Amino acid sequence: MVHNHPCSRVYMQNDPWYRRLTVEEKENIEPLLQQSHSSDEIIMHVQEKYNKDITRIDVKNMKAAVNKGISSRRDIFEFLKSRGKLMEYYSDEPFRNSLTRICFATYEQMELYKQFPEVVGIDSTYNTNKGKYSLFQLLVTDNFGRGRPVLFAWTRKEFKRDVVWILDCFRQIMEDTSKTESFIMDCAQAEIAAVKLTHRQAHIVLCSFHVCRAFCRKTRNPIVKNYLCRLVQCKRRSEFNFYFRVISRLDANVSQYLQRRWMHRRQLWAACFRDNVLTFGNDTNNRVESSHKQMK
Template identity: 25%
Template sequence: MLCSLQASIDAYNEQQGEVCTQMKQDDNQTIIAICSPLMKRVHALVRHSAEIVFIDSSGSCDRTNSRIFLLLTHSAAGGLPLGVVITTSESQNTITAGLKLLKAILPQEAFFGRGDLGPQVVMTDDCQALRQAILNTYPQTHPILCVFHILQAMWRWLWDAHNGVPKTHCQHLLHLIKQLVYARSPLDLEASYHLAVQDSIASRYPKYTNHLAAVFKRRELWALCLRSHLPTRGNNTNNFVESAMRIVKDQIFYRLKADNITQLVDFIPTRLEAYYNRRLVDVANNRSTKKLPKPKGRVSTDGIVKEDEVNFTVPSASTDATYHVNVSLGTCTCPDGSTGVFCAHQYAVMQAFQMQDNNPFAIATSAARKLFYQIATGKNNVPDNWFMSVEEIPSDADPQKQCGEALSTEGSSADEDTVNCSPDERLVKAHLPK
């Protein structure tokens, strides 16, 4: 099987004309590192890859229980992959060997030019082996923990019957640590900790105060006020990589285990690469595949006041309150809308003013759309104004002429599907692999 896997890797590298995948044996463990051409373009073109990288892992991906480690960075198009490491063990030594193997095949402009320095920040869940492996590979990187996993671990600890905390006090004790996580300053963090230790309910449970003291010693990993100097860009959870891991399981593996590690490795540079290619091309053309969910509740459209083209005042369905909706930003001041949820008030505005076709996931700037197109296809011969909106295109520009020039540079022949589609779709079709 390993000989077959090595032959498959060699064939893939030869097809790409560069080293995109490598395999090695370390302490009787199989380690594979993958950095596909699309992933290398993300390294070179997305500046956020130099700032923060999210890493998550998932096991039981094939019959031999191999483990996948996925590295992503964030962008306006969602999480973008930077590399994949597949191992047959999750020990610290094996993960370190996997990350160093991946480091060896990264492009020179890895992490937007930082190269061997690695990203400034790496966010993971609370896995000591993974965190130490990252430091062994990139000593100058600052590791931080996902806030969600910290609170989730504390919630599970509180509900563990062996710790002797009754159910009636679990919520109060969790609230104490939430105050530490979201403290506004280091002084506020210290004050909140002392108040938590002296709390009348917390003091009843020595196990809790001891556990809280152990968690507080690692506060530089999870306290938001202690990471304000880091380029996290408001990312305090690794939702990007959690979502990507769900995509891998649902759309790449179809919730089935691969038969063997050879098939597992083949899925990453083929199926996963194709998924991100299609998604980025759709984003580049503002052709989102996301559908707006119909929210719960119903808001009357009679009392909606249109302030301007994008701002609306919407009455509440249950109280006398009113909420402000901005359809351009996709926001609402209601409790649900404040958390980023597509709420009933936004839905009512779209229904009342016939905005059903409005795409709240559209990328605002033509430069960003061109960047995503370049990441997806590897082509940089598109005119600068190709992805501009109708209002942005100069009056003397001829989009049809530019389309013809772009197609001629690729030497493509226009088939029936290409002729019948829009100019931007024609250009994308010409650059997609046959």
């Protein structure tokens, strides 16, 4: 028989029949499919044990077949409660007895917070489901500098009372949040006011990226924009005063805007006024933003 392609192991490996697992083999790796989040780990296990070179797509398809879907709200909530703590809030708006807020943390996340409670990042993103609910995440930074989520919450709105409810749930679920020294967040007034109300002992650090972006929206002059970002990031107060004087000479409108809206709370966003604030070197909530992008 004459083949119109080279007959080699490489071509055989690419054939689905060659790498297909038997029913018994699938049953043996089912616990690994349910527990492991690494496709590479599953691929290596199958290669070592069964001498079959499966692909990432094969792993994805097997995970989809193993994981059973949950359709009803009751089943979903029972599943979440079996993994951690779940809190719900019902309101009469927009209709009677409607679920408007959900807060959830797994037991692993609760233990993770106890290990790294000092600095917590908080941020929200909108339109994460068909009901257009906002998703809030609270993250801690581990020993490797990675952002690790410790709490999820969904709300219909992002008002102060919604964020206060989330942070109250955070205290109840974690049982003790007094060791949290700093909250890193963007410039949302609802989040700032809620943290001041629920965690008065903690410092508030506004994300330097969001602050710079808010400043730069007030001018088109690239030189002024450069000095505005320096104003946020400089480490010495003498530099801060110098940059502010330069900005005042270059653009009086921007200077008035800063004095009216930002200078009275410069300890929240200016690095040189945060000498005694613990941040672990992180002055942005980019870790939360990155997690939101992966979800969307």
